[in-house]
Amino acid sequence: MPVQSLEYPKQPFSTVRRYDSRATYSLEQIHQIINTSHLVNVSFTVPDSPFPQTLPMIGQMGSFDRPSADTGDVLDLYLHGYVSSRIMNLSRKGGGDSKEPAGLPITVAASHVDGLVLSLTPNSHSYNYRSATLFGYATPVTDTAEKLWAMELITNSVVRDRWRNTRVPPNGAEMQSTSVLKVKITAGSAKIRSGPPSDEKGDAQDEALLNRVWTGVVPVHSVFGEPIPSPYNQLGQVPGYLGEYVKGTNAYAEETALEQAGKAMKPKGKTDD
């Protein structure tokens, strides 16, 4: 982690214009949101349709060149999931135009909902959330060592330490059939809302209203249930690394939602929506 915390440069397409008091460009905060998301949404423009394509994928940020880098450092995003031949073909192209970097321009979005924020009026209702967007250029990983490293990074993002607790390394056919995309990040931003609801003065001083409407936060988080063995599982009990991961992730998710519910934001002059 650098001594001073790094920020992504603001680009016209990455600058948060609404509620900019909720915006952050901090690498650490953005990478943290991405790396704790089960899925990220990958969007890109396709030549023959007015609609962007959006694919849910598993993504994890890391540095192949400096594996010890932490979330606050400059990192690449590695993507795995439903990689259509289309996205692979598109990401092999590009870079011919000297002004544009190689690869497919993609937008990556991930959000955590931390709470329902219930105020006196529908207009002031909100969510507590942490939402990140990254912009970058995706290319397929072709180097075998990097691909293997990325596969381990991604597998261990699903369950910590899972990789070495499975049959590895992948065989030739598995390496062949698996596609990993590497995204060089150009810009990014995040928006974070936390804390209790806030209402307009007129409503907040209306005693009859206050006596009628419940206001507060309903915390929201993701939870892992008890692991369910497969029909062909032969282990008598859930292994330690898995049990601890389930327990630890659940505790962290619950704590985060509660922490966000209590964390007051800077005062602001207008209502939420």
Next chain:
Amino acid sequence: MPVQSLEYPKQPFSTVRRYDSRATYSLEQIHQIINTSHLVNVSFTVPDSPFPQTLPMIGQMGSFDRPSADTGDVLDLYLHGYVSSRIMNLSRKGGGDSKEPAGLPITVAASHVDGLVLSLTPNSHSYNYRSATLFGYATPVTDTAEKLWAMELITNSVVRDRWRNTRVPPNGAEMQSTSVLKVKITAGSAKIRSGPPSDEKGDAQDEALLNRVWTGVVPVHSVFGEPIPSPYNQLGQVPGYLGEYVKGTNAYAEETALEQAGKAMKPKGKTDD
């Protein structure tokens, strides 16, 4: 609900090409995924950037003309959230070209992760998930009656019955400051994966491997915590409609994750990824 279940027509941009045994075009299934998502991801192309814009928004499907319509019917998507002046301006345009419908072409994506699917090899790992994509044209809602109806629809999607338990109707300034987008849907698809892991024969018959690697599903779902009153809340207890909603939604989410973990898919010839 129609007697025969409706499907979205397959368009070149909406057809699922990979794992098409997991695909569905059923309005009911797609609308159900959207309507139970805390957030949807809205993506659209912008003229001066190679990167699509992606915004997390609150979305709910319904029919203003036929409010009694259910999830299996033809519905519109109403969106609320971080509506930048940019998306509003873009969605006021369009339709000039007679070949294109009015409004901004947008892609809407929502996913539920129902479980981590842990198999013998990293390559066969997967998620249980329900993932939907809709394609349509977004225009701002200008009719006051429809806007009010949509605001109620969206508010009650956050907490059932919340609307009439707040200060309504919104005043003139609130109506003015709130933007609702209506999306006419052109096409849509969903992908669903459920059931236990499956492994290649070679691995599944390897006794040493089976004795070493735990396989199965870790169910995943979203959970609401105990509601936390705001500093200015004056109600002694959580109102019935809210307590029941929290309880009911949690039970439904947990049941769904467990049900998806147990629900076997059609057999398939290849490994997961």
